[in-house]
Amino acid sequence: MKRERQKKAGPLRTYPLHRPSPVQRYPDLKLAILCILPAFTVMALITFYPIFFQIWMAFTNFELRHLRHMNPDAVGFKNFLNVVVFDLPLPNYNFKRILVFNILWTGVNVFLHVGLGILIAIALNQKNLPAKRLYRSIFVLPWAMPSLVSGMIWANMWHDKFGGINLLLRQFGFEGTTRWLLDTTPVVNLPELGLVLPLSAIAVLIANVWLGWPFMMVIATGALQGIPGSLYEAADMDGMGGWGKFRRITLPLIRPAMVPAMMIGIMMTFNQFNIIYFVTGGGPLGMTEILVTQGFKLVNPQGWYGVAAAFNIVVFLILAAITLITNKITRATEPYYA
Amino acid sequence: MNKKSRFLVFFLIAAASFTVFAGGSKESSTEGVTISIWHGFIETEEALFSRAVNNFMAENPGVTIEMLAVPFDQLVNKFTTEASAGTGPTLIVGPQDRMANYEEAGLLAALDQNAPFLKELVPAAVEGGKIKGNLVGVPVSNKVVALFYNKTMVSRVPADFNQLLAMAADHGMAITLDWFHNYMWGPAFGAAFLNADNKVVIDSPQGAAAYGFLKKVSESKGVVMDGNDGDMDTLFRQGKVAFRIQGPWAAGDMVKDLGAGNVGVMAVPAIDGKYPRPWNQSEMISVSVDATEAQRDAAMDFLAYFTSAEVQKTFLEEASWIPANASVDTSSNPVVGGFLLQVAYSDPFPVVSELGSTWEPMGNAMTKIMEGVASPAAALKEAAALANSANGK
Numbered sequence: 001m002k003r004e005r006q007k008k009a010g011p012l013r014t015y016p017l018h019r020p021s022p023v024q025r026y027p028d029l030k031l032a033i034l035c036i037l038p039a040f041t042v043m044a045l046i047t048f049y050p051i052f053f054q055i056w057m058a059f060t061n062f063e064l065r066h067l068r069h070m071n072p073d074a075v076g077f078k079n080f081l082n083v084v085v086f087d088l089p090l091p092n093y094n095f096k097r098i099l100v101f102n103i104l105w106t107g108v109n110v111f112l113h114v115g116l117g118i119l120i121a122i123a124l125n126q127k128n129l130p131a132k133r134l135y136r137s138i139f140v141l142p143w144a145m146p147s148l149v150s151g152m153i154w155a156n157m158w159h160d161k162f163g164g165i166n167l168l169l170r171q172f173g174f175e176g177t178t179r180w181l182l183d184t185t186p187v188v189n190l191p192e193l194g195l196v197l198p199l200s201a202i203a204v205l206i207a208n209v210w211l212g213w214p215f216m217m218v219i220a221t222g223a224l225q226g227i228p229g230s231l232y233e234a235a236d237m238d239g240m241g242g243w244g245k246f247r248r249i250t251l252p253l254i255r256p257a258m259v260p261a262m263m264i265g266i267m268m269t270f271n272q273f274n275i276i277y278f279v280t281g282g283g284p285l286g287m288t289e290i291l292v293t294q295g296f297k298l299v300n301p302q303g304w305y306g307v308a309a310a311f312n313i314v315v316f317l318i319l320a321a322i323t324l325i326t327n328k329i330t331r332a333t334e335p336y337y338a
Numbered sequence: 339m340n341k342k343s344r345f346l347v348f349f350l351i352a353a354a355s356f357t358v359f360a361g362g363s364k365e366s367s368t369e370g371v372t373i374s375i376w377h378g379f380i381e382t383e384e385a386l387f388s389r390a391v392n393n394f395m396a397e398n399p400g401v402t403i404e405m406l407a408v409p410f411d412q413l414v415n416k417f418t419t420e421a422s423a424g425t426g427p428t429l430i431v432g433p434q435d436r437m438a439n440y441e442e443a444g445l446l447a448a449l450d451q452n453a454p455f456l457k458e459l460v461p462a463a464v465e466g467g468k469i470k471g472n473l474v475g476v477p478v479s480n481k482v483v484a485l486f487y488n489k490t491m492v493s494r495v496p497a498d499f500n501q502l503l504a505m506a507a508d509h510g511m512a513i514t515l516d517w518f519h520n521y522m523w524g525p526a527f528g529a530a531f532l533n534a535d536n537k538v539v540i541d542s543p544q545g546a547a548a549y550g551f552l553k554k555v556s557e558s559k560g561v562v563m564d565g566n567d568g569d570m571d572t573l574f575r576q577g578k579v580a581f582r583i584q585g586p587w588a589a590g591d592m593v594k595d596l597g598a599g600n601v602g603v604m605a606v607p608a609i610d611g612k613y614p615r616p617w618n619q620s621e622m623i624s625v626s627v628d629a630t631e632a633q634r635d636a637a638m639d640f641l642a643y644f645t646s647a648e649v650q651k652t653f654l655e656e657a658s659w660i661p662a663n664a665s666v667d668t669s670s671n672p673v674v675g676g677f678l679l680q681v682a683y684s685d686p687f688p689v690v691s692e693l694g695s696t697w698e699p700m701g702n703a704m705t706k707i708m709e710g711v712a713s714p715a716a717a718l719k720e721a722a723a724l725a726n727s728a729n730g731k
Binding site for chain 1: 414415418419422423439442443444445564565569572573695697698699702703705706709711720721723724725727728
């Protein structure tokens with residue numbers, strides 16, 4: 001009986017009279033701490049401190065006047081409620097409308113970036129295509145260019161009076177002036193869904209698609225070059241057509257590279273500040289505002305630092321939720337065995 | 339820790355301490371002083387300003403002035419953020435209304451109100467540089483928007499607003515779509531913008547009538563209205579429109595492009611006998627609260643130089659500035675003469691911090707009205723509610 005009980009409980013454990021200190025248990029602990037300390041100090045200063053500072057700020061009425069004398073009053077969750085529920089005293093501010101547009105903006109952009117990127121990568125991967133490298137170099141230029149510069153160029157291109165697009169249209173006989181970035185007439189009018197989109201939404205979408213597809217093309221090209229040609233030869237022998245090869249060979253084999261790229265694309269596009277800010281400025285009448293540009297405007301010109309901190313924490317939570325959901329659906333971070 | 343390491347740590351701490359405390363010592367004279375100026379001038383004004391600064395440095399070899407041109411619309415944010423962190427400039431140039439927010443944030447130094455050079459300046463303009471009894475800005479020029487006209491395109495000036503519209507139908511007129519340029523229509527219809535408590539009260543029947551009128555003006559033949567101020571200037575400077583409602587800051591560039599004899603300025607004509615009344619304000623230079631004593635002395639020396647009759651005359655002649663120095667004779671400059679006609683029909687600029695929260699709602703209201711998205715009454719009501727809510731009124 002005693003033996004059975006002992007068997008159930010497992011082998012007898014012995015305890016030392018004096019528990020060894022962490023230094024005794026891990027003789028290299030001091031060295032490890034010393035090695036980590038410089039990096040940790042830098043991280044603490046440039047990452048952890050700003051994060052905690054922002055969280056603190058979000059619960060205060062921090063404004064411009066507090067930058068010099070940091071004595072704001074605590075306001076609890078007031079900033080968060082004002083941001084999400086009650087709306088802020090700003091023209092054209094509507095959190096839900098901005099969020100809906102932001103999600104649509106991200107979805108449409110990433111879809112077009114990935115679609116165009118894969119299509120062009122496949123086209124450039126054809127064996128007999130001449131000057132492939134030249135094409136690839138040219139096509140990658142938009143991605144290599146700072147998005148601020150791209151934004152400024154596109155803003156000038158869409159300019160109604162002096163812009164290249166309208167000048168070009170006039171060459172083709174289109175009379176009059178299209179106010180690409182200023183016209184408030186909706187081209188998509190679904191107010192029940194919170195979607196009222198002017199011409200500038202299309203203009204800024206074109207600008208960002210131009211900017212975004214080369215990244216996906218580069219990733220897709222890399223993945224395509226890793227697919228053994230023998231698979232396509234075998235498919236040819238089986239009589240498989242072009243679409244079949246794409247669906248059964250190309251797509252599954254580029255998936256491990258494309259899904260993480262899509263995840264990055266979602267995060268980058270969701271927070272694509274430069275293109276929105278420099279092409280439309282969120283206008284006209286805030287109709288192309290996304291969360292990150294609105295967050296910036298809460299600081300410049302408003303100077304509402306506490307509100308802006310709360311706003312951006314909410315944006316972070318939304319983006320984290322979107323990323324987790326996308327990750328769950330696409331299994332982007334799971335190991336992939338083809 | 340061995341001896342070598344201890345010595346190294348001690349040495350680093352000592353070096354850091356010297357670095358920190360070295361910054362705390364104050365310079366006691368203007369010899370070897372460096373001051374910095376941030377401004378929003380462009381083109382003609384920037385070239386003239388640079389020349390004035392260089393001349394001052396040549397006359398005062400002990401003072402070095404570092405200039406930084408910042409886009410006009412970014413100047414407030416850059417200054418407030420950096421000055422709050424203690425990294426702002428010694429001097430900041432900008433329109434009078436911006437001082438209220440700077441002062442509220444505690445960024446401006448109170449200047450010596452008995453400085454001798456102040457006696458040469460227009461007394462009302464100097465008064466405009468005071469907030470809560472402290473002098474926090476020195477006026478360097480007067481600013482009011484008026485009606486520019488291109489003399490090569492029109493042979494006579496309009497007698498009233500109807501005539502102006504009739505002439506604009508043939509020759510064009512450019513108006514900036516923002517609140518600053520369009521405040522003037524309210525007073526012509528008897529509408530007040532702020533009450534005694536600095537609450538926005540433009541959402542009145544008179545306000546709706548004024549901006550309903552402006553909507554009709556914007557739809558009139560030949561009238562171009564756009565939020566891009568630079569584009570509107572370009573239309574006038576390229577001779578594409580004959581009329582432009584704009585301030586003296588653009589006069590130098592317009593004269594340079596069209597020729598001195600071809601640019602005329604007059605008061606915006608009366609609407610049914612009542613004159614539109616734009617805001618009248620000064621361009622100010624303020625001193626940062628972080629300036630050391632030596633820097634403040636050097637800054638005051640520069641302000642005395644910059645507002646001297648000699649320098650102000652140069653700006654009058656080459657940039658058509660309305661001088662802040664009362665002794666400068668403006669009669670030789672017809673462009674400035676035109677602005678002075680408008681000064682008679684202008685409202686003093688409210689230097690109150692509440693104004694900061696009104697620009698965006700009011701600008702938005704102007705766009706909504708002109709785009710036909712909302713009626714004047716509805717747009718003004720929304721703007722007033724937003725501005726008052728932000729100001730806690």
